[in-house]
Amino acid sequence: MVSIHRRIFEDIEARIMSRAWPPGHRIPFEHELVQEYQCSRMTVNKALSALAARGMIIRRRKVGSFVAARQIDRTVMDIQDISTEAELAGHDHSYRILMRKIEALDAATATQLGEPTGAEILRLHCLHAVDGKPNALERRIIMLAMVPSARTESFASVPPGKWLLDMVPWSKARHVIRAVSADAATARLLETERGEACLTLVRQTWQNSRTVTYVEIIHPGDRFQFAGDFHPSEKGAMDQLPRRSAS
Amino acid sequence: MVSIHRRIFEDIEARIMSRAWPPGHRIPFEHELVQEYQCSRMTVNKALSALAARGMIIRRRKVGSFVAARQIDRTVMDIQDISTEAELAGHDHSYRILMRKIEALDAATATQLGEPTGAEILRLHCLHAVDGKPNALERRIIMLAMVPSARTESFASVPPGKWLLDMVPWSKARHVIRAVSADAATARLLETERGEACLTLVRQTWQNSRTVTYVEIIHPGDRFQFAGDFHPSEKGAMDQLPRRSAS
DNA sequence: GACCCGCTTTTGTCTATACAAATAGATACA
DNA sequence: TGTATCTATTTGTATAGACAAAAGCGGGTC
Structure with a gap:
């Protein structure tokens, strides 16, 4: 079971990676995704903000969200x-x-x-x-x-x-x-x-x-x-810290 | 004028970068930050989630949030x-x-x-x-x-x-x-x-x-x-796309 | 034409609330 | 003693509603 915002994130990411939505393509507006996924705008917003934070999309008020150029090999x-x-x-x-x-x-x-x-x-x-x-x-x-x-x-x-x-x-x-x-x-x-x-x-x-x-x-x-990996939807670094920890 | 979640993010980030809160240090609980910043938990959560997404902190239910190990030079x-x-x-x-x-x-x-x-x-x-x-x-x-x-x-x-x-x-x-x-x-x-x-x-x-x-x-x-920059609190890639854009 | 003003759309932020999931620690029990 | 169960705490997710900020657009004026 994945959360809704995660599913939205991954759906969009998949379309970007597969070039179904090429650079410059306008992503549906938040209210459209709200309709599509039958969830609240905050949930959609969370997914889109995450994509923006990763540089996969660019968001501009009154204009919309767009697939970013050069979603290149960023390592x-x-x-x-x-x-x-x-x-x-x-x-x-x-x-x-x-x-x-x-x-x-x-x-x-x-x-x-x-x-x-x-x-x-x-x-x-x-x-x-x-x-x-x-x-x-x-x-x-x-x-x-x-x-x-x-x-x-x-x-x-x-x-x-x-x-x-x-x-x-x-x-x-x-x-x-x-x-x-x-x-x-x-x-x-x-x-x-x-x-x-x-x-x-x-x-x-x-x-x-x-x-x-x-x-x-x-x-x-x-x-x-030097070596570096890139996984598009990698979540932040995981499992780094102890079970118990000093204050 | 910066948003509240942004300020919380930056405050905590600064303490991590300056080693005031070293790796392993427990970050205040969400409800404590709610008190400190006089804002809602959602706002605090947004800041902490962003830090976690960047791998700067590790969060575990019932336990708390901790400064991650190796906040190295990630470029x-x-x-x-x-x-x-x-x-x-x-x-x-x-x-x-x-x-x-x-x-x-x-x-x-x-x-x-x-x-x-x-x-x-x-x-x-x-x-x-x-x-x-x-x-x-x-x-x-x-x-x-x-x-x-x-x-x-x-x-x-x-x-x-x-x-x-x-x-x-x-x-x-x-x-x-x-x-x-x-x-x-x-x-x-x-x-x-x-x-x-x-x-x-x-x-x-x-x-x-x-x-x-x-x-x-x-x-x-x-x-x-090859060259690469690292700004800890850099927001995603900006200014990549056109003023106007094709469908 | 250039400029200014206000309207509208879209994203950005925030709140208050709710319940779910994970899990450390306490408690009860074999 | 070890084990299962309960409980309290903390984070994770989601909602509905509200207002703010940015910016395209059109209309009006000069």
Whole structure:
């Protein structure tokens, strides 16, 4: 037994996925669906709102609801902190700090980050290993104005990615994935060949439109990949938490 | 002026993002939030349901609502068809078919796809160029049992990615992003150096747990990247459709 | 033509109420 | 002690009604 709003949701979704209702097609008005399903408008509204929240339809007052353009391959990738990820997979994770220094933001990088030249930053380089094998080179910039406590943190016992996640709230993140060839220094650190293809994840994190941190994480291409699934009507993440839970 | 359910949503979200309410923390019961915000339970329910749909909280009857584990960096990447993407960006797109043949699925590939050995497939190789410059090498397998009409389609005027998207509904997709070094043949086709880092997107698409198509799209690393944003409280995709719209 | 005003339609939000489903915890019983 | 049953609590779903906000549309005026 499924609920009515769920059935409406799925009926419409099926028609969108099968292209019976192509992009741009107008979905019946709420009052029409009320007639069709013999239910209240709130119920219909709940179904349509859910479709809108997923970006499958666009709703406009006085105009109607329409199948969204480009209901493309939208994939959700879980991009985790390296140490957390390794832990979850049951692998051993270690890291060591290669560099840690406080400096002023140079002009080129400042432009790239959209922050003022000369701002005080903490620059960190860090090598991660999983099960003893080098797995990632992390090059990070932390804006000290946004994270003053980083000034005195050595990151000897907590990796910077995890530490920041625990210490600093962020409101927006941007990820870029690139393939680059390893230069000599990178290859040496990652114990791979010079010129070897590397998968680089760049992440910039903001809080209220001020950059918190910018990081490049360079993985050897033969030991790493990103994966993501897409199920159209997937409900949110399920079964994540304990039966009983601490307050 | 924001709606009440939106404010409740954002208040709770902010506490989750800031770790004021860490994973596992019990969120106030609906009736408590009703008191706090002086609104009806339906309004509170709407806010909490939205948080649950996003996977930020887990709700269980008689128990309560809890902050979900791993409210990680979940990023949404729009992975589009190459030709559509180029069009949207205002670039010129062309392609040519390098290979097109019907064959039986060999054992190794069959295992990889999770399909029976010997199944009839259409194998397609295709070179895409944007503004005259090679931009992607596409290696595709189409399961003819699922897409019989592909047997007679030449793909001379519509690229296979687009054609499939228009012809065949799919219910699930999986994406993998990898970095690989170009072998000699790939490098020649993409007009780049042998060994150059390439960004490879692998996509497998299913309908009702039967594979529809499997494709590897190999981009030269110096001309391509994937990007995705994450705003926690982002509402669904907006502004996608026309002012006026056909039926 | 351009501009403003008011009408109408559609979606957005909210309320108060009701009952159903799940289930932790208490209670009764073997 | 273990087990079945009851009870209270919390979330899930649905309803009918109300008003607000956005925006297309037509009419009027200049």
